[in-house]
Amino acid sequence: MNKLYLLALLAGTRVAIETSEVEAVVKLTDISPVPGMGAHVAGLSALRSRVLTVIDVAALIRGEPTPPDRRGFAVIADIAGHSYGLMVDAVYDICQVSEGELPLRGQLDPAWLPHARGLVEHEGQPHLLVSLAGFIEAGALAHVA
Amino acid sequence: MDELLQEFISETQETLEALAGEVVAWEADPADRDRLDAIFRFFHTVKGSCGFLNLPRFERLSHAAEDVLAEIRADRRSADPATVSAVLGIMDRIAELAEAVSLGTALPHENDDYLIAALSEKEEDEAVLPEAESAPVAVARQQGNGQAAPRTIRLPLSLIDQLMNGVSDMVLARNELSRKLRERTGDPELESAFERLSTCVADMRDAISKTRMQRVDRLFTAIPRMVRDLGRELGKRIDLLLEGGDVEMDREMVEMVVDPLTHIVRNSIDHGIETPEKRRALGKSEAGRLKLEARQSGNQIVIEISDDGQGIDTGRLVGKAIAAGRLTPESAARMSEAEKLDLIFHPGLSTADQVTAISGRGVGMDVVRANVERIGGVISLDNRPGRGLTIMLRVPLTLTIIPGLIVRAGGLHFAIPRAAVVEILHDNNETLHIAEVGGAKIATIRSIRHSMIDLEDVLGMEKPAQTGPRAVMVVRSATGVPFAMGVSAVDNHEELVIRPASPLVMATGVYAGMTLPDNGKPMLLLDAAGLANAARLPNILDDRAAREAEEAVDVQGVEMVPALRFEEYSGERRLLKLSLIERVEDVDAHLFGRSGGRAYVRLDDRLVPVANGHHSFVGEKVAALRLRDGTRDVCYPVAAVLDIVDMPAVPDMIAMHGTLSGVVVIDGEHLEVVNPFALFAALPDEPIREKGRGRCLLADSEDGWTREILAPLLRQAGHEVVLGLPADAPVDPQDVVLFSGADLSQASELLGCRVVHLRASPRPSSPQDGSIYRYDQDALMAALAGSRG
Numbered sequence: 001m002n003k004l005y006l007l008a009l010l011a012g013t014r015v016a017i018e019t020s021e022v023e024a025v026v027k028l029t030d031i032s033p034v035p036g037m038g039a040h041v042a043g044l045s046a047l048r049s050r051v052l053t054v055i056d057v058a059a060l061i062r063g064e065p066t067p068p069d070r071r072g073f074a075v076i077a078d079i080a081g082h083s084y085g086l087m088v089d090a091v092y093d094i095c096q097v098s099e100g101e102l103p104l105r106g107q108l109d110p111a112w113l114p115h116a117r118g119l120v121e122h123e124g125q126p127h128l129l130v131s132l133a134g135f136i137e138a139g140a141l142a143h144v145a
Numbered sequence: 146m147d148e149l150l151q152e153f154i155s156e157t158q159e160t161l162e163a164l165a166g167e168v169v170a171w172e173a174d175p176a177d178r179d180r181l182d183a184i185f186r187f188f189h190t191v192k193g194s195c196g197f198l199n200l201p202r203f204e205r206l207s208h209a210a211e212d213v214l215a216e217i218r219a220d221r222r223s224a225d226p227a228t229v230s231a232v233l234g235i236m237d238r239i240a241e242l243a244e245a246v247s248l249g250t251a252l253p254h255e256n257d258d259y260l261i262a263a264l265s266e267k268e269e270d271e272a273v274l275p276e277a278e279s280a281p282v283a284v285a286r287q288q289g290n291g292q293a294a295p296r297t298i299r300l301p302l303s304l305i306d307q308l309m310n311g312v313s314d315m316v317l318a319r320n321e322l323s324r325k326l327r328e329r330t331g332d333p334e335l336e337s338a339f340e341r342l343s344t345c346v347a348d349m350r351d352a353i354s355k356t357r358m359q360r361v362d363r364l365f366t367a368i369p370r371m372v373r374d375l376g377r378e379l380g381k382r383i384d385l386l387l388e389g390g391d392v393e394m395d396r397e398m399v400e401m402v403v404d405p406l407t408h409i410v411r412n413s414i415d416h417g418i419e420t421p422e423k424r425r426a427l428g429k430s431e432a433g434r435l436k437l438e439a440r441q442s443g444n445q446i447v448i449e450i451s452d453d454g455q456g457i458d459t460g461r462l463v464g465k466a467i468a469a470g471r472l473t474p475e476s477a478a479r480m481s482e483a484e485k486l487d488l489i490f491h492p493g494l495s496t497a498d499q500v501t502a503i504s505g506r507g508v509g510m511d512v513v514r515a516n517v518e519r520i521g522g523v524i525s526l527d528n529r530p531g532r533g534l535t536i537m538l539r540v541p542l543t544l545t546i547i548p549g550l551i552v553r554a555g556g557l558h559f560a561i562p563r564a565a566v567v568e569i570l571h572d573n574n575e576t577l578h579i580a581e582v583g584g585a586k587i588a589t590i591r592s593i594r595h596s597m598i599d600l601e602d603v604l605g606m607e608k609p610a611q612t613g614p615r616a617v618m619v620v621r622s623a624t625g626v627p628f629a630m631g632v633s634a635v636d637n638h639e640e641l642v643i644r645p646a647s648p649l650v651m652a653t654g655v656y657a658g659m660t661l662p663d664n665g666k667p668m669l670l671l672d673a674a675g676l677a678n679a680a681r682l683p684n685i686l687d688d689r690a691a692r693e694a695e696e697a698v699d700v701q702g703v704e705m706v707p708a709l710r711f712e713e714y715s716g717e718r719r720l721l722k723l724s725l726i727e728r729v730e731d732v733d734a735h736l737f738g739r740s741g742g743r744a745y746v747r748l749d750d751r752l753v754p755v756a757n758g759h760h761s762f763v764g765e766k767v768a769a770l771r772l773r774d775g776t777r778d779v780c781y782p783v784a785a786v787l788d789i790v791d792m793p794a795v796p797d798m799i800a801m802h803g804t805l806s807g808v809v810v811i812d813g814e815h816l817e818v819v820n821p822f823a824l825f826a827a828l829p830d831e832p833i834r835e836k837g838r839g840r841c842l843l844a845d846s847e848d849g850w851t852r853e854i855l856a857p858l859l860r861q862a863g864h865e866v867v868l869g870l871p872a873d874a875p876v877d878p879q880d881v882v883l884f885s886g887a888d889l890s891q892a893s894e895l896l897g898c899r900v901v902h903l904r905a906s907p908r909p910s911s912p913q914d915g916s917i918y919r920y921d922q923d924a925l926m927a928a929l930a931g932s933r934g
Contacts (some may be wrong), residue, residue, distance in 0.1 A: 032667050035555065035604035036653045036679070044650075044659060044667035049313030051659055051667045053647040082647035139649050 362390035417454030555606030
């Protein structure tokens with residue numbers, strides 16, 4: 001019950017991310033595009049001396065890239081030895097949730113189905129529990145497909 | 146406890162690695178107490194630690210080995226090969242156990258008793274073993290094995306990586322600070338403080354990058370053991386020489402080179418070095434020599450593996466290639482020796498008659514080359530049939546810094562390894578012709594057709610409108626055929642720090658990594674082979690066959706030779722056989738001169754005759770052809786170098802006059818062919834010597850006055866001074882010999898040049914005395930000038 005969750009808005013949906021996965025949240029600056037990749041890879045961005053691979057999660061889910069002027073924040077995560085930045089629309093809070101992880105309820109949008117692992121409720125609002133590593137895996141699959 | 150165990154395991158593993166070589170060296174020289182002690186200490190330490198850590202199997206094994214070694218130390222036993230093998234066997238088992246413990250898997254349940262029994266067993270066989278076999282491998286190391294190892298500590302790699310990242314961050318922060326400081330007005334105090342910080346950061350970066358380096362010794366540790374085991378197995382005797390173990394290279398690089406190196410050494414022992422009987426019959430020493438040498442050359446590490454075995458039998462290689470249907474006998478007949486040798490790198494070809502356990506297991510030199518090239522290295526061979534083979538590996542100092550070209554395409558910058566680029570042209574170059582057929586682009590460069598792609602197309606980018614010409618680069622990947630790639634421009638040449646890109650990006654197959662230049666904008670490194678794959682370029686190896694067929698047609702017709710088409714200052718267009726031209730270079734016009742009716746040019750501090758007599762030019766630079774007949778150089782200034790064409794070896798019309806041999810028609814143009822025979826025949830016989838530059842030979846080179854007072858005086862006066870008489874070189878008639886002793890007066894007459902005798906007293910000793918007082922500067926200079934007549 002004492003897990004911390006990062007609550008964010010992603011592709012218009014409220015999500016929760018376990019903070020153990022999150023390294024930092026930064027405001028995105030310059031992104032150098034990577035031509036030849038699907039829309040879900042927004043490009044590369046330098047964070048101090050590290051190079052982040054920026055994933056446009058909204059594009060991964062909805063299939064439509066986020067326009068450059070609406071790029072806001074990125075959640076930084078270190079996955080399998082590489083640094084990624086996952087684009088989110090907004091970040092609200094980091095908090096504990098009293099009830100912990102809940103099973104999924106209701107008919108989920110098929111676009112979200114592969115990513116949602118459960119529900120987290122905070123201040124009466126349900127949030128989809130998602131995993132950053134899951135997005136990266138999905139991104140790799142999206143390229144193969 | 147876990148930590149202790151982990152420490153013990155990694156220490157044991159590391160010592161084992163280092164020790165394998167020691168055991169082999171000790172076998173070669175059983176009297177070497179230091180080595181024996183080192184090995185004994187190892188087992189003793191293992192025994193002690195594992196008693197504490199409760200590892201009974203380790204304890205039993207090391208105890209048994211320690212016992213045997215103790216007996217040897219007490220001279221109650223000798224270190225015969227069987228004992229050494231048994232000790233090595235125990236070391237191997239300890240290594241296996243250590244591996245198992247570190248992985249947390251079950252210990253392999255093999256019979257340790259057998260190994261321990263082997264230790265005590267051989268006493269009976271001892272007499273049977275012939276004396277000659279007792280030392281199959283002699284190991285010599287150039288650099289200090291006897292020295293005490295420097296003090297070291299153990300650090301996790303992740304910590305070092307963290308440090309590296311930290312320092313990189315620091316460098317970036319420093320750069321930003323420096324930018325900010327420049328924007329403000331200069332405060333010298335602040336600037337000097339910042340300067341100091343900069344130096345510290347730079348030093349720190351250097352020091353940290355050294356932590357990535359590892360001595361090549363680590364690469365060599367496993368070699369003596371392997372050579373010994375293979376030598377015994379194959380009944381060969383090998384003298385192993387390891388040199389340059391103290392050269393340092395990138396830790397990751399060491400890992401990458403281990404496999405190719407091991408393979409080459411195996412090959413060399415299996416196929417290269419002959420059996421002692423055969424070597425005796427061939428008049429070679431019974432023990433084959435195998436030498437591994439590492440050295441640093443610029444930003445490359447050169448690893449040379451040479452043996453004095455039988456070398457590569459190219460004839461047999463060609464035979465195999467023909468038998469395998471990879472080569473037609475006709476094309477084989479046309480191959481040069483180097484091309485034949487190159488066949489060793491083709492998959493599935495090996496000179497081994499049969500597959501042995503040691504090599505020839507389908508992992509051939511093709512894999513070795515591929516591995517070496519993957520890390521940006523080059524492999525080359527020096528084959529001396531019957532006398533040996535030298536294989537040279539050139540690998541970059543580190544994996545992470547490579548020379549690269551920055552290219553621009555679709556408004557973005559990309560890097561490409563410099564090694565992958567063969568040449569760069571602008572698309573308005575006359576030697577380049579781009580044709581399009583059925584959507585495919587073909588770039589013909591000097592009559593070689595390349596597949597052509599535009600980088601923007603492969604990467605799916607827009608091609609922005611461009612005013613200037615685009616750049617076309619001929620790109621060659623480690624595998625596959627070269628292709629032409631169009632980009633907006635080639636911007637820059639830089640040393641790039643390459644880091645791996647995330648798997649997501651790598652999955653595209655067209656990128657090999659990424660780099661973060663100073664401007665803070667990440668840049669992708671292109672993968673040449675990947676681009677060719679992505680563009681689905683035909684990667685046909687029979688391109689060579691096609692070329693050979695083309696050549697064959699030519700041979701049946703008229704024999705053609707490549708020739709350089711150029712324009713003379715007089716405006717005529719002429720041809721000169723390409724093979725005669727050593728190089729074409731731009732020479733400063735002021736270096737040309739004329740003397741004694743002959744034109745010459747001063748190149749690399751030598752006077753080189755000018756073939757067509759031109760010596761004064763308009764403009765600063767002169768395009769000149771450098772020709773060479775094997776011994777003499779000629780410079781041939783031309784108005785313009787046009788291109789390379791094929792001309793018939795015999796001119797269409799023979800018309801010998803002057804330096805011309807005839808006329809050929811190429812592309813409807815009549816061109817005169819320069820006759821190289823006449824060109825060199827017309828040269829002055831003697832090399833041109835500059836006038837007025839005779840040397841002053843100082844006979845008494847030991848004399849302090851001559852050396853300290855006379856020589857500087859003469860040099861200031863513009864004379865070339867040579868201390869001492871040239872030992873055996875002829876003395877030029879223009880030289881002057883100066884001496885002060887009397888003893889040389891006769892000998893100097895034999896030299897056939899003018900002599901100036903100096904005396905120490907102001908007055909001549911006799912009226913006949915032709916010598917000059919040594920402080921009479923005017924007389925001395927006059928004598929020197931007079932002798933030049």
